[in-house]
Amino acid sequence: MKILFSHITRKKRGGIATRNEYAEADTITIGRSTSCELSLLDPRVHLEHAKVVKKLDTYEVIAAEYTLIEVNGELVDKITLKTGDTFLVGPYKIIFESPSSDADLKLSIELTKNLRNQVSDLISRSNIDSSNFGISKRTWSWSLFSIITALFLMIPLLVINSSKENLSSLDPEDLNKSSTSLVSVWSTGEISSPHNFFAHDCEVCHEKPFVPVQNNSCAKCHDDIQHHADTKLFPSASLSDLSCQSCHKEHQGKITVVKNNQDFCASCHDAIQDEPNSLLRNVSDFGKNHPQFNPTVIIDKDKNTNRSLSIGGDPKPIEFSGLLFNHAVHLRETGVRHPNDGIIDLECKDCHVSDSGGVSMLPISFKEHCNSCHKLYFDSSLPERELYHGDTKELFIQVENVYNSIAFQGGYIGKDAPNVIRRRAGQTLSQTERVEAAEWAKRKKEQVLDGRFGKDRCAECHLIKNNEERWTIQSVNITDSWFPKANFTHESHEDMECISCHEANRSEQATDVIQPSIEICQSCHGGENARSKIPSTCVTCHGFHFEHMSPIYPINEVKVKETTILSSLSEKNLALFNKRENNEIP
Amino acid sequence: MHESLLIYKKFKYLKLTLTTVILCIVLYLYHSPIGSPNGGTWLGYTLGTLAALIMFWLAWFGARKRSYNKSKGNLEEWASAHVYLGLALVVISTLHSGFQFGLNIHTILYFLMMIVIISGIIGVYFYLKFPSLITKNRNGLTTEMMLTQITEIDEDIRELSMSLDDFTVDLMTKAIEETVIGKSFIIKLKGVDPDCHTSLARKHLREKKFSGNNKIREQLLSKLTRKEKILDQLRNDLKMRSLLQIWLYIHVPFTFAALAALIIHIFSVFYYW
Numbered sequence: 047m048k049i050l051f052s053h054i055t056r057k058k059r060g061g062i063a064t065r066n067e068y069a070e071a072d073t074i075t076i077g078r079s080t081s082c083e084l085s086l087l088d089p090r091v092h093l094e095h096a097k098v099v100k101k102l103d104t105y106e107v108i109a110a111e112y113t114l115i116e117v118n119g120e121l122v123d124k125i126t127l128k129t130g131d132t133f134l135v136g137p138y139k140i141i142f143e144s145p146s147s148d149a150d151l152k153l154s155i156e157l158t159k160n161l162r163n164q165v166s167d168l169i170s171r172s173n174i175d176s177s178n179f180g181i182s183k184r185t186w187s188w189s190l191f192s193i194i195t196a197l198f199l200m201i202p203l204l205v206i207n208s209s210k211e212n213l214s215s216l217d218p219e220d221l222n223k224s225s226t227s228l229v230s231v232w233s234t235g236e237i238s239s240p241h242n243f244f245a246h247d248c249e250v251c252h253e254k255p256f257v258p259v260q261n262n263s264c265a266k267c268h269d270d271i272q273h274h275a276d277t278k279l280f281p282s283a284s285l286s287d288l289s290c291q292s293c294h295k296e297h298q299g300k301i302t303v304v305k306n307n308q309d310f311c312a313s314c315h316d317a318i319q320d321e322p323n324s325l326l327r328n329v330s331d332f333g334k335n336h337p338q339f340n341p342t343v344i345i346d347k348d349k350n351t352n353r354s355l356s357i358g359g360d361p362k363p364i365e366f367s368g369l370l371f372n373h374a375v376h377l378r379e380t381g382v383r384h385p386n387d388g389i390i391d392l393e394c395k396d397c398h399v400s401d402s403g404g405v406s407m408l409p410i411s412f413k414e415h416c417n418s419c420h421k422l423y424f425d426s427s428l429p430e431r432e433l434y435h436g437d438t439k440e441l442f443i444q445v446e447n448v449y450n451s452i453a454f455q456g457g458y459i460g461k462d463a464p465n466v467i468r469r470r471a472g473q474t475l476s477q478t479e480r481v482e483a484a485e486w487a488k489r490k491k492e493q494v495l496d497g498r499f500g501k502d503r504c505a506e507c508h509l510i511k512n513n514e515e516r517w518t519i520q521s522v523n524i525t526d527s528w529f530p531k532a533n534f535t536h537e538s539h540e541d542m543e544c545i546s547c548h549e550a551n552r553s554e555q556a557t558d559v560i561q562p563s564i565e566i567c568q569s570c571h572g573g574e575n576a577r578s579k580i581p582s583t584c585v586t587c588h589g590f591h592f593e594h595m596s597p598i599y600p601i602n603e604v605k606v607k608e609t610t611i612l613s614s615l616s617e618k619n620l621a622l623f624n625k626r627e628n629n630e631i632p
Numbered sequence: 633m634h635e636s637l638l639i640y641k642k643f644k645y646l647k648l649t650l651t652t653v654i655l656c657i658v659l660y661l662y663h664s665p666i667g668s669p670n671g672g673t674w675l676g677y678t679l680g681t682l683a684a685l686i687m688f689w690l691a692w693f694g695a696r697k698r699s700y701n702k703s704k705g706n707l708e709e710w711a712s713a714h715v716y717l718g719l720a721l722v723v724i725s726t727l728h729s730g731f732q733f734g735l736n737i738h739t740i741l742y743f744l745m746m747i748v749i750i751s752g753i754i755g756v757y758f759y760l761k762f763p764s765l766i767t768k769n770r771n772g773l774t775t776e777m778m779l780t781q782i783t784e785i786d787e788d789i790r791e792l793s794m795s796l797d798d799f800t801v802d803l804m805t806k807a808i809e810e811t812v813i814g815k816s817f818i819i820k821l822k823g824v825d826p827d828c829h830t831s832l833a834r835k836h837l838r839e840k841k842f843s844g845n846n847k848i849r850e851q852l853l854s855k856l857t858r859k860e861k862i863l864d865q866l867r868n869d870l871k872m873r874s875l876l877q878i879w880l881y882i883h884v885p886f887t888f889a890a891l892a893a894l895i896i897h898i899f900s901v902f903y904y905w
Contacts, residue, residue: 078794078801087794089801165779173814174775174866176873180817183884190889194744198737199896231737232900234671248904258905295667298732309664 047072047100050149051084054156068149074098076135077110084155090136098127098153105142105151107133202229206248235297242300251296264290265599272595279323283314285598304585308332308574311584332582333572341528341561363559368509368520373550373560384419394544404537406526412436420507424499427460433500438518442495449490453483463490528561532587637759640712649716653723656682660727669730671738671901679728686717686724687745687894691887718752721745737900741893748890751882758879762872769868778866782811785859792852796844800837807833807856813863814870821878823871830859 051067075082077094086095096115099106108124109115117125117133127133127142134140137159143152205228229248237245244250251263265271268290275283293310294303308331314321316330327337340354343365355363376382381389397415399408412420412435422433424445434444452458457471466479467486475483494500501510501517509520545551547562571586572579591598638646656679665673671680693714696707725745733739773781786808793804810829814820825831834856842849 080795089790089793089805092798093796093801165776165783167809168779168783168811168813171810172812173820174870175814176870177877179820179874179878179881181881183881186881187885187888190885191892194740194889194892195896198740198893199899202900231735231740232904233734233736234738234901235732235734235736252904255903256905293666295670295672298667298670305666307664307666310666 047151048149049074049083050146050152052143052152052154054154056156064154072100074151074153076140084153086135086138086155088136088138088157090159091138092136095135096133098151100151101126107142198231202232205229233297236299237297238303239300240302241296258289259291259296261290261599264294269599271598272591272593273598274590274592274595276595280321282321306574306583306585308583311588315584329584331573331575332584332586333568333576333579336564339529339561339564339567341559342525342530343528343559344523344525357559357561357563364557365525365559367524367556368522369524369556370505370507370509371556373553373558375554377545377551382419385421394548394550398544400536404535404540405533407536409526410524416507422503424494424503425460427458427463433503438504438516442491442516445494445500446487446491449487449494450484453487528559531589533589534587637708637711637715637756640708645713645716648713649720652682653720656724656727668732669727670732671728671730676728676730679724683721683725683728684894684898686721687890690714690718690721691891694884694887715752715756718749722749737893737896741890741897744886744890744893748883748886751879751886755879755883758875762876766869766872769865769872771865773865775866775869778862778869781862782859782866785855785862789852789855789859792848792855796848800842800844803833803836804852807859811859811863813866814874819867820870820874823867825863825867828860828863830856830863834860 047070049069049071051069053065053067055063055065057063069083071083074084075094075097076084076086076091077096078086078088078091079093082094092110092113094110095113096107096109099108105127106124107115107117107127109122114121114123115133115135116122117127118131125131129142129144131142132139133142137157139156139158141154141156143154146152250266251259253260253263271290273283273285277284277286293305295305296303312330315326316328316335318324318326319328329336338356338358340356341363342352342354343363345351345353345366353363355361357363376392377394381391384390397410400406401408410416417432417435422435423429423431424433425431425448428448431448434441453467454475455471456467456469456473458467460467464482464486466475466483469475495516504510504519508522510517511520539547547566548560550560553560568579570580571582574581574583576582659675660669660679663669663673663675665675670676693710696710725742729738729742733742770778789804789808793801796804806829812825815825815827819825834853837849837853837856
């Protein structure tokens, strides 16, 4: 059988080139192998791809074992070929032509798909662009810019705007919860605890956008804040030109806005002696540079005079209380004798009790603290009667009345009394007996008042002054605030022994000022930067805005403002504010 | 350029930066504000203004780089100043914050800025490290040359494989037609393609039973090995060139984010002054 292979090549500019090849075989094998009758050198062609076999007068194309072949668009394993049939072998299209004169069988072969094996193919399927990561920097940049702007600028501004508009219609509580968390991203820090109840209402303090918080905002509540010093004597210490904010910084966390920087105080007080009009001594650090304590001692309560003297200085401070008292005797280790209970040990707290706030000591009263031992009996025939304590005039009247009433009633059991006084009670007296009784009463009164049960008894504890009338007790001036410019609480020191600061067990005179010296405090407390001691700053003990100084803001001015400013508080917070003002809530 | 970026004009900008930073630290330590240090004191405002100006200036560098306007000083000088002033920002902005951080836009700004600075440091590191490595790796070849070499080897492989069995030819065809450089984002940055068809073809050819001509097989193996080597070179080149770009995908967008946050930071602080 003679076969004609007609290889067709299409030219780029049109036209067809044909190359004829003849072969002699009974079966035409088609494949990549060079041993095939039709050898097609292409990797897409199998080694043995198909074969064309003559069956009587017809030809059959048969696919290689286990494969199929596409003939006229259909996949078959074998098929009888008709003239014009087309079958595909890899990228080759083979047409079964009508036999020509010089061959029994004609197959025209055309390569339809060229091999892709170019640099451009490799580049096109690869991604060798080092700056191509699937997204452009520009898109990614503006997206982030927009997200940040929307979340942290647009939304807060919208919330602020809508909360202004809807303040009346919305429950402030709901408004606070939902919106403030969105606006709070602007907050520079947590608000201080005392201001927490209006923390969600930014406009309470920040009244106008782009305007710093004004003093008026603070004065809504703090309407009577005083100066630190007399502004006439110390103009440099005037606070009139300062804003509250310059010292009291908010949004610093849940701490107080009261400032405690030692340096702030020391900036003036470390050279305060040089200040004209100043009587103060220099101070800069409690642990290192603080003057000795000067307890303030009342000299004359009536004239309201007092003086401060340094502990351990010369002259040393002396208290003019008008009392005689020996702390050492009362605190001696062997105890003291109680009229009913025998020997008892007295403790400081039996007399000195701090108030419920733990700040100062409650006053000592004779009745409560002295009287159970120190009985003011004055007449053994009147065993339950005690002298009146508190006022000498009342005392004199009391004693006079006691003996007058005995004189007129009788029944007195004293052995030295005349019979008329010892008479049975209720018996009427004659005129002379009356005179005798009155004289006894007068004599007895003077005997008691001027004797050892009266004047002498009082003088055991009090200073006595003789006067035209008789005698009187010098008024008692007990200092209740030894350090009026310092705050001290006994409560925070309650675990300490009293005598570790107050050497009462060694004090025999009431004039002794048994206040601690600075060294005693310094044994535990140091300055603000102390490392091994309790860091204590100026405001640990001292105040700043002093009550006796003039207010920074005149009150009437503030009151007018208050009403207008309070209207800016949301309803809920206004209610809270009013409750607090009226002490309804702590 | 890479060395001289840091040592430009005898560390001119390092000196400037160190002076600024030390001055800021000294002022911060000397400054004793009422309350804890924060952005609202005179020093806080000063440091904040300085930091903001530096941030805007550094961001302007990006725009400057695109404009190629020679009249504004040379680009190298700008880059050197950009790197050092960017580093100064770490100290200046931290001091401005007074070490106060919270869940707010101000701290968000701080962290966005830190991301920008850290990515910048990484970028500088890449710029110092990779250019010489890239040159070394290329060994005088351009990308096009390497690609051409690969296609030439592919031709040889194709010719050699013609007489082999279908399975082997299929493997080789895949090696030729499906070998990809920079297949994915990760592979691009790793510089290694674990499923590279060339490597797979070589492994198969070496390990599997082979019925054909052993000489052809040896020739194919040597061609494939040679191709793999060039592919490694290309992939390594792409990896390093990509790393020189990739940090910018953090640096630039986060600069935009930080600028937005900076504007909001300034706006909000003065809105609620």
